[in-house]
Amino acid sequence: MLLITCPWCGPRDEAEYHYGGQAHVPYPERPADLDDEQWAAYVFYRDNPKGPFAERWMHGTGCRRWFNVLRDTVSYEVLASYRLDEPRPELPQAGGNR
Amino acid sequence: MTAQPLPEHPDFLWRNPEPRSSYDVVIVGAGGHGLATAYYLAKNHGITDVAVLEKGWLAGGNMARNTTIIRSNYLWDESAAIYEHALKLWEGLPEELDYDFLFSQRGVLNLAHTLQDVRESVRRVGANRLGGVDAQWLEPDEVAEVCPILNVSPRTRYPVLGATFQPRAGIAKHDHVAWALARRADEMGVDLIQGCEVTGFLKDGDRVVGVETSRGRIRAGRVGLAAAGHSSVLAELAGFRLPVQSHPLQALVSELHEPVHPTVVMSNHVHVYVSQAHKGELVLGAGVDSYNGYGQRGSFHVIEQQMAAAVELFPVFARAHVLRTWGGIVDVTPDASPIIGTTPVENLFVNCGWGTGGFKATPAAGWTFAHTVATGEPHPLNAPFALERFATGALIDEHGAAAVAH
Numbered sequence: 001m002l003l004i005t006c007p008w009c010g011p012r013d014e015a016e017y018h019y020g021g022q023a024h025v026p027y028p029e030r031p032a033d034l035d036d037e038q039w040a041a042y043v044f045y046r047d048n049p050k051g052p053f054a055e056r057w058m059h060g061t062g063c064r065r066w067f068n069v070l071r072d073t074v075s076y077e078v079l080a081s082y083r084l085d086e087p088r089p090e091l092p093q094a095g096g097n098r
Numbered sequence: 099m100t101a102q103p104l105p106e107h108p109d110f111l112w113r114n115p116e117p118r119s120s121y122d123v124v125i126v127g128a129g130g131h132g133l134a135t136a137y138y139l140a141k142n143h144g145i146t147d148v149a150v151l152e153k154g155w156l157a158g159g160n161m162a163r164n165t166t167i168i169r170s171n172y173l174w175d176e177s178a179a180i181y182e183h184a185l186k187l188w189e190g191l192p193e194e195l196d197y198d199f200l201f202s203q204r205g206v207l208n209l210a211h212t213l214q215d216v217r218e219s220v221r222r223v224g225a226n227r228l229g230g231v232d233a234q235w236l237e238p239d240e241v242a243e244v245c246p247i248l249n250v251s252p253r254t255r256y257p258v259l260g261a262t263f264q265p266r267a268g269i270a271k272h273d274h275v276a277w278a279l280a281r282r283a284d285e286m287g288v289d290l291i292q293g294c295e296v297t298g299f300l301k302d303g304d305r306v307v308g309v310e311t312s313r314g315r316i317r318a319g320r321v322g323l324a325a326a327g328h329s330s331v332l333a334e335l336a337g338f339r340l341p342v343q344s345h346p347l348q349a350l351v352s353e354l355h356e357p358v359h360p361t362v363v364m365s366n367h368v369h370v371y372v373s374q375a376h377k378g379e380l381v382l383g384a385g386v387d388s389y390n391g392y393g394q395r396g397s398f399h400v401i402e403q404q405m406a407a408a409v410e411l412f413p414v415f416a417r418a419h420v421l422r423t424w425g426g427i428v429d430v431t432p433d434a435s436p437i438i439g440t441t442p443v444e445n446l447f448v449n450c451g452w453g454t455g456g457f458k459a460t461p462a463a464g465w466t467f468a469h470t471v472a473t474g475e476p477h478p479l480n481a482p483f484a485l486e487r488f489a490t491g492a493l494i495d496e497h498g499a500a501a502v503a504h
Contacts, residue, residue, distance in 0.1 A: 001397040002389070015399050019388035021343070040489040044341040044432045048330040050392045073344070074392045 004069060005081045009062040020056030022046040023068040024088060050074055054088045057081075101357055102376045104271065105198055111277050112156075112284035117291045117313050121149045123471055124309055124318035126296050126332060128152030129161040130272070130457060131449055132324035133279040134464020135471065136288045142465070143472035146287035149318075151311060153295035157276030160326050163394075163426035164457040165349050165371060165383040167362055169206045169267035170231050173222045176482040176494050177435060178229045181455075183479055184462030185266060191461060197278035199271045200376050204361045206267035207236070207245060209411070211256040211367035219262045226264075234263045245361050247414050254410060256368050267362060269373050269381075272457060279464075299336045305444040306336065322447045322471045324463075327392065327427025329450035338442045341488050342429040342451050345386035346396035350405075350423040354378035358414065370407035372415075380418055382408055386428060386454065395425040428453050433493040438467055438480040447471050448485070 002014035028034055028042055047053070053073050058066045070080040070089060080089045123139060125132045128150045139145040152158075168188055170181035192201055210216045219235065226233035238250040241261045250258045280290055291313070298310035300317065308317035323332050327344045359374035370384050384404035387396035401423050409416050431437060431451035436459070438449045449467040452459060466480035476484065487493055 001399055013399075014397055021390075036489045036491075040341075041339075044488045045339050046341075046343060048340075048343050048390060048429075050328075050331050050344075053390060055390065071389070073390050076389075076391060076393055 002076060002078060004057060004078055006059045006062055006065075007067050007081055007083045008065060009059060012059070012062060016059060016061040018058040018060045020058055020066065023054040023056045052079060052091070101354070101378045102200065104200070104377065105274075111281040112290050114292065115289045117149060117151070117289065117294060117311070117316055119315070120308075120317040121289070122147040122319045123322065124148075124316060124320075125150045125322045125324055126309070127159075127324040127326065128156045128280070128290055128292065129159050129324065129326060130157065130276055130279070130460040131326075131452075131463040131467065133157070133276055133283060133290075134460050135322060135324055135449070135467045136283040136290075137279045137286075138464045138468035139472060140283060140286035140288055142468060145472055148287075149289040149291055149316065150283070151294045151296055151309070151316070152290070152292045153312070155292050156280055156290060157273060160426040160428065160456060161272055161276050163349065163424055164272060165373065165381050166269045166272045166375070166457060167206065167267070167364075167371065167373065168201070168270060168458040169264050169362075170458075171206070171208065171222065171226050171233055171262060171264045171267070172496060173225055174494050174496060175225075175229055177496055178226060178231050180462050180466065180479045180483070181459060182229070182231050183465065184459045187461035187465065188270065189266075191278070195278040195282050197274065197281070199274035199278055201268060201270040202376070203266050203268040205244065205263060205265045206362040206364060207241060207248075207261040207263055209241070209261045209363065209365040209367070210259045211365065212259070215367055216259050219260065223262050232264055232266050234265075236261050236263050245359070245363060247358055247412055248363060249411055249413055256410070269362060269375070271376065275460065296332060297335070299443075299446070301337070301443070304442070306446040320445045320447065320471050322449065322467060324449045324467065326450065326452065326456065327429050329429050329448065333441070333448070336441070336443050336446055340437065340448065340450060340485070342431050342437070343390055344392055344427050344429050345389070346391045346393060346425040347383070347386045347428045347454055348396040348400055348423060348425045349381065349383040350401055351375070351379040351381050351421050352415075352418040353421045355380065355418065359412075363411065365407065365411060368407040368410055370404040370411070372408055372412065379421065380415060386430065392427055393425070394427055428456070430454075432488065434496040435494040436463070436483050437485050438463065439470060439476050439484040440474075441485065
């Protein structure tokens with residue numbers, strides 16, 4: 001079981017959280033201008049990296065707030081957790097040969 | 099019903115050739131789907147200048163990690179058609195491959211625990227029967243006749259209100275399926291190359307002309323990807339995206355028991371599926387871990403929940419023990435249906451997105467993917483499963499419809 005640190009409540013078991021997939025996916029700036037391919041990309045296509053991945057979690061049995069986690073999808077190591085209004089943290093090895 | 103000893107198998111079922119510098123077709127991934135694709139390329143299309151490249155060992159990924167359930171009782175016509183084609187092929191393969199891989203048509207019960215479950219189940223039975231798939235709706239007392247150890251008492255937290263039953267469904271010995279396909283493919287001239295990881299794609303403009311591998315450069319007329327959980331990693335190397343997310347999917351077995359479980363039982367609502375392997379292990383599985391992961395393992399609470407569900411349904415299992423647990427990496431699409439077809443890269447084809455349902459589809463995935471690779475066009479059975487459906491909106495939404503929670 002993962003041990004995830006909620007930015008407001010502190011470290012809690014994974015079972016307290018709900019997963020929300022890739023973080024930092026902005027709503028299209030000009031939705032009316034999108035064609036079908038671009039809508040498909042926004043609605044259905046998400047990154048699926050093998051390595052560090054910024055993803056959303058929600059603390060369902062705690063403060064019930066969404067936040068972001070940077071986690072390695074191979075080792076499952078939680079590298080950082082941060083609020084939605086914070087940018088993805090730069091880690092020394094993030095994106096590298098972890 | 100008695101426990102069956104597994105058949106002996108010969109020491110060597112295939113050669114282990116060095117990769118040549120060029121092939122007509124390179125298939126990436128020597129799991130069930132890659133091997134079945136190679137087998138049908140040779141058998142149905144006469145294409146034998148084929149290499150199947152495997153970064154690990156043959157059938158060591160999800161083919162070694164599934165719960166071996168075979169069924170075709172899917173809701174939507176497109177799904178039922180391809181899975182039923184698979185089931186018909188399964189029925190002939192032991193003889194065709196001359197290998198008894200213990201295909202056992204012991205049936206599958208999909209339990210209903212809520213009024214909504216009942217309505218969806220009855221609807222699915224109707225859809226299956228119209229589509230030529232064997233399906234029955236059973237009341238609780240009839241469910242108990244099929245599977246006497248199942249608790250159908252109305253006094254449980256989620257009583258069994260009935261079940262769909264597909265008598266032709268069943269299980270097979272997964273490793274032996276892979277070895278049977280590998281032996282025949284090898285005999286027809288296919289090179290099965292283990293320990294050979296694809297690290298890049300050779301392209302001439304928008305056309306693929308080969309692959310870079312850990313064992314050197316291999317040129318290819320056509321390339322087919324059958325890499326399950328690693329499909330999006332390969333797609334990225336080839337320069338396109340796939341709408342799949344890789345998740346851990348866990349399963350477990352108990353120690354060996356006398357045969358007590360005569361069929362396959364699946365429950366969406368309390369969320370577990372259970373069968374008993376020929377040797378006697380209880381084989382349990384459930385849904386994916388929620389998070390993306392390539393680690394071939396998941397979180398223990400997922401195992402704990404599926405065991406709790408199993409004991410609720412089968413009080414007799416309360417004193418069984420977990421012998422082993424493991425995880426595979428499944429690639430899940432937004433509509434829980436596979437992607438089999440062409441890609442934005444010419445001469446590069448993809449078979450992926452089978453999520454939690456890949457094993458049962460093995461022969462049909464191979465049949466249709468071989469057709470697609472050989473002709474450059476999809477077979478009628480896999481035409482609806484094109485990558486383009488995510489832009490056109492013609493989804494085949496099996497989430498919650500396919501008699502299993504994903």
